[in-house]
Amino acid sequence: MSSFTRRGVIASASTLLASSIVGIKPGFSQANYPSRPITLICPWGAGGGTDATARIIAQVMEQKLGQPVNVVNRTGGNGVVGHTAISTASPDGYTIGLLTVEIAMMHWQGLTTLTPKDYAPLALMNVDAPAIQVKADSPYKTINELADAIKAAPPGKLKASGTGQGGIWHLALVGWLQSLGLQPNHVAWVPSNGAAPGMQDLAAGGIDIVPCSLPEARPMIDAGRAKSLAILAAERNPQFPNVPTLNEQMGPHKSVGVWRGIAGPKGLPAEVQDKLVTVLKDVYESKEYKDFMSNRGFGTQWAEKAAFGQFMDESDKQMGEAMKAAGLAKA
Amino acid sequence: MNELLEAFRLVLAPDVLIAILLSSIYGLVVGSLPGLSATMATALLVPVTFYLSPIAAVASIIAASAMAIFSGDIPGCLLRIPGTPASAAYTDEAYAMTRNGQAEVALGAGLWFSALGGIAGTISLVVMAPVLAELALNFSTYEYFWLAFLGLMCATLVARSSPVKAIASMLIGLLVACIGMENPGGVPRFTFGVAELLGGIEPIPALVGVFAVSEVIRAIVSPEPPPLPARKFGRILAGQLALTRKYWRQMTRGNVVGIIIGVLPGAGADMAAWVSYAMSKRFSREPKKFGTGHPEGLVEAGASNNASLASGWVPALLFGIPGDTITAIAIGVLYMKGLNPGPTLFTERASSMYALYIIFILANIIMIPLGIMMIRAASSILRAPRAAIMPVILVCCAVGAFATGNNLFAVILVAVFGIIGYVMENNGFPVAAMVLGIVMGTMVEQSFVTSLIKSDGSLLPFFERPVSAVLAAMTISALLWPAFIWSWRRFRLRRQEHAL
Amino acid sequence: MxxxxxxxxxxxxxxxxxxxxxxxxxxxxxxxxxxxxxxxxxxxxxxxxxxxxxxxxxxxxxxxxxxxxxxxxxGPSQQAEPASPLGSRLWALLPPGLLLFYVYAVDRIGFVPTAALMIFASALAFGARLRVALPLAALAPIAIHLIFYKLLRVPLPPGLLPMPW
Structure with a gap:
């Protein structure tokens, strides 16, 4: 890691040098911020859901700010590289980034020393809860029937998939199994490269359960190959009104979920933060953003600055507990 | 019928036509630059599609990816630097043809059979999408394991080298694929504390290193080769009809294999090209000519990889499951434009679907004139002095690798793989086999481990399921084939000795 | 080797x-x-x-x-073995070395100067005359920058010599 932070320092130093040559001192033009294009770092590749979210946010921000907002995909290291780039950018407001739930997970596995505390939180933009999917012709009609079947089955008999070992949906399943009073590995986890291959294997009959977000499950549900038994959230998803919540069916349960939010490097000046939060609030309430998110089935949730920081801390704690329970956390 | 008319109206809109034309040119240029792949051409288009209408956005992805897969053959043929992993399978063959003064035949074959393959793939998409989708859904991890294993066996067939060294190269590639935490256990392996290695080594920087950079190294240490005899570049399509007549069997087989492999999520054009080239050699009447500048394998592999590109859209459109990295990006664009994948796309938005079909056909037709222009322009490289070309290629390698994730670490990887590739190639270890190992490694391990979890540790399902059993038989016979040949030769040799 | x-x-x-x-x-x-x-x-x-x-x-x-x-x-292999093994072995390290130079320099002095130095050095190594190497080193980086930065939107660092686009 040491080489990594050093490179970050060098990178920001060189930006400093570059900007002083061009004649813009960092921190100088805060009154008329932004006076040049802003870079929005996305830690995941072009074409994915996170990339699309970053791009719609950038597009609306551009309209509101009157300055270009360029999305730059900084991939590599399973999200570590991009998240590091956000935290080590120079805190002048011209480089911000999209944080994803992985920032609350990776440090528990000892993959990075970065935690949500290493950023200046600006705005939470999106939260997606997991839902429990089974095959369309599966005998389980409700989540209660599935829960009974899981309890009755010997450990390891039933299989679930939807992400890699220790991924977010694995943790969601572990959390649910624990709330049923079962061991974390009572349902065997079959690692996969994401929700889409997991849903395919569900349709092919290779596995029994896929916990993943509803937008990820939608194509297979629409194709009549899978059905969703419950969403692990406080409220139903307006895009999927027929899917009941777990709370309705089995009583309260607080599950982990995925989220995305905008943050800057630590030390972002207060005026810049205020300006960005105001703009992001406008973005969040804009028709373009709402339409885009509802079209993809993504859930929206707003929290700004300290509240977003608190949200991340809670998420971080929850992840830590789930990962320790599943034996995935280091130390 | 109304829907078909509506579809034509959608496609013939000026913005769509302009998008197809521009993105075709873009795809041709990007694909032909050493160090830039078809996947990257598509990824770099995503921000642009944001400002286009839905049909124009999808059209630009389709056109650019089809063109880039074809034009990846161009630097492979002229400079021995494949533009995409798909062309790596037959680069040596195409380059050998260039050295024999047949560059236009090699490139023409790439162009002609790519276009025909693309059209065949599209027809399969139109006619058999539901059937193919069913096939894809019946492929479980057991079948994928054998398929990936079979793909790896191609390493020995494709290389003109000792099979032992080919297998060793492939194993080195598999070892490279182990790096990172993208494994079933989610455990970081061989990362040596370097955060950039957590996500593993992408095939693109490795490919650029072992082919392009090692080619630059080879050029710098060896004296300038005698220039190719100056002569007029022949007609590009002239020989293709004859080739089509001569090798129509190979072409059809390439199309079928490409369509089947393309439709299976996760396999894609890279594997289609490898398997087809290997099959072509395996079933050829003149396998000895392979690798010396013989068009037969080019015909089959070219026909295969563009066919797989079109059929890869079947699971993407029906279930939102990406067939390869290109369709993974395309799915993102479909969602962004409100054309959410799913069967409703075929029923409720049939006109959009027909429009996609028309775009596929159109893209593969305009590929021929645009491709001819591109080949003519690119062939001037053959006359340019080496001292002017190689430095520019080196910079392209750096920028291309950087652009994969805007991460300078990829450039370091390119440098490292450049040295590895140079040393391996000089000692008779085929680097193409290593690239194959890197591309297939994760799939082999993932499918094997997940299969065992699903079967509670039993190996039986690997042989029990019908498709799985067939694939297993094919794999095992491919595995035993070299040993059989070896002992057969031994036997013959001994008989000859006896006769003496 | x-x-x-x-x-x-x-x-x-x-x-x-x-x-x-x-x-x-x-x-x-x-x-x-x-x-x-x-x-x-x-x-x-x-x-x-x-x-x-x-x-x-x-x-x-x-x-x-x-x-x-x-x-x-x-016909016989065109890739003749180089005359001086040790010297040529050192030349072989030039292309990877230039790539590492790129990694080191690009964020400091910017893309165009870095690429120009790379091209100039490698062109000379290939035996190009100054008449060829200089214009190539001056023009090719600008053309590459135009393609990648403007058309492909790859964020190449401007450094000492920002391009007007």
């Missing part, structure tokens, strides 16, 4: 030993019978076997045969 089969074979086998050892150190994963250590170990053992076979010269006949086939079609 052609090494004997004995050297490359031993190297492959050593790599196999390292992979097997490194693989055996990975912790097991709960719920997976085949853990993360199995695959590297299988590959490692395969590499050891291949390495030994290569060192013993098994399968070498195929190489000679393949070369003979190639020579039959194309």
């Amino acid at each position: 052609r090494l004997s089969d004995r050297v490359t074979g031993s190297f492959v086998a050593t790599l196999g030993v390292l992979a097997t050892y490194g693989g055996s150190q990975f912790p097991p994963v709960p719920g997976q019978d085949v853990g993360p250590s199995v695959f590297p170990m299988v590959i490692g053992i395969g590499l050891i076997l291949c390495g030994l076979m290569i060192a013993l010269g098994i399968g070498h006949s195929y190489e000679d045969e393949a070369e003979a086939d190639l020579a039959a079609v194309q």
Whole structure:
């Protein structure tokens, strides 16, 4: 890691040098911020859901700010590289980034020393809860029937998939199994490269359960190959009104979920933060953003600055507990 | 019928036509630059599609990816630097043809059979999408394991080298694929504390290193080769009809294999090209000519990889499951434009679907004139002095690798793989086999481990399921084939000795 | 740089030993019978076997045969062995070295100057005259910058010499 932070320092130093040559001192033009294009770092590749979210946010921000907002995909290291780039950018407001739930997970596995505390939180933009999917012709009609079947089955008999070992949906399943009073590995986890291959294997009959977000499950549900038994959230998803919540069916349960939010490097000046939060609030309430998110089935949730920081801390704690329970956390 | 008319109206809109034309040119240029792949051409288009209408956005992805897969053959043929992993399978063959003064035949074959393959793939998409989708859904991890294993066996067939060294190269590639935490256990392996290695080594920087950079190294240490005899570049399509007549069997087989492999999520054009080239050699009447500048394998592999590109859209459109990295990006664009994948796309938005079909056909037709222009322009490289070309290629390698994730670490990887590739190639270890190992490694391990979890540790399902059993038989016979040949030769040799 | 089969074979086998050892150190994963250590170990053992076979010269006949086939079609190999082995070996390090220079320099002095230096140095190494190398080093980086920065939107650092677009 040491080489990594050093490179970050060098990178920001060189930006400093570059900007002083061009004649813009960092921190100088805060009154008329932004006076040049802003870079929005996305830690995941072009074409994915996170990339699309970053791009719609950038597009609306551009309209509101009157300055270009360029999305730059900084991939590599399973999200570590991009998240590091956000935290080590120079805190002048011209480089911000999209944080994803992985920032609350990776440090528990000892993959990075970065935690949500290493950023200046600006705005939470999106939260997606997991839902429990089974095959369309599966005998389980409700989540209660599935829960009974899981309890009755010997450990390891039933299989679930939807992400890699220790991924977010694995943790969601572990959390649910624990709330049923079962061991974390009572349902065997079959690692996969994401929700889409997991849903395919569900349709092919290779596995029994896929916990993943509803937008990820939608194509297979629409194709009549899978059905969703419950969403692990406080409220139903307006895009999927027929899917009941777990709370309705089995009583309260607080599950982990995925989220995305905008943050800057630590030390972002207060005026810049205020300006960005105001703009992001406008973005969040804009028709373009709402339409885009509802079209993809993504859930929206707003929290700004300290509240977003608190949200991340809670998420971080929850992840830590789930990962320790599943034996995935280091130390 | 109304829907078909509506579809034509959608496609013939000026913005769509302009998008197809521009993105075709873009795809041709990007694909032909050493160090830039078809996947990257598509990824770099995503921000642009944001400002286009839905049909124009999808059209630009389709056109650019089809063109880039074809034009990846161009630097492979002229400079021995494949533009995409798909062309790596037959680069040596195409380059050998260039050295024999047949560059236009090699490139023409790439162009002609790519276009025909693309059209065949599209027809399969139109006619058999539901059937193919069913096939894809019946492929479980057991079948994928054998398929990936079979793909790896191609390493020995494709290389003109000792099979032992080919297998060793492939194993080195598999070892490279182990790096990172993208494994079933989610455990970081061989990362040596370097955060950039957590996500593993992408095939693109490795490919650029072992082919392009090692080619630059080879050029710098060896004296300038005698220039190719100056002569007029022949007609590009002239020989293709004859080739089509001569090798129509190979072409059809390439199309079928490409369509089947393309439709299976996760396999894609890279594997289609490898398997087809290997099959072509395996079933050829003149396998000895392979690798010396013989068009037969080019015909089959070219026909295969563009066919797989079109059929890869079947699971993407029906279930939102990406067939390869290109369709993974395309799915993102479909969602962004409100054309959410799913069967409703075929029923409720049939006109959009027909429009996609028309775009596929159109893209593969305009590929021929645009491709001819591109080949003519690119062939001037053959006359340019080496001292002017190689430095520019080196910079392209750096920028291309950087652009994969805007991460300078990829450039370091390119440098490292450049040295590895140079040393391996000089000692008779085929680097193409290593690239194959890197591309297939994760799939082999993932499918094997997940299969065992699903079967509670039993190996039986690997042989029990019908498709799985067939694939297993094919794999095992491919595995035993070299040993059989070896002992057969031994036997013959001994008989000859006896006769003496 | 052609090494004997004995050297490359031993190297492959050593790599196999390292992979097997490194693989055996990975912790097991709960719920997976085949853990993360199995695959590297299988590959490692395969590499050891291949390495030994290569060192013993098994399968070498195929190489000679393949070369003979190639020579039959194309005439004798065009890639003659370089005259001075040591000197040429050092030249071989230039392209990767320039790539590392790119990594080191691009964020400091910007893309265009870095690329210009790379092109100039490698063009000279290829024996280009100054008349060719200078204009090439001046123009090619600008053209590449235009394509990648403007058309492909790759964020190349501006550094000392920002381009007007």
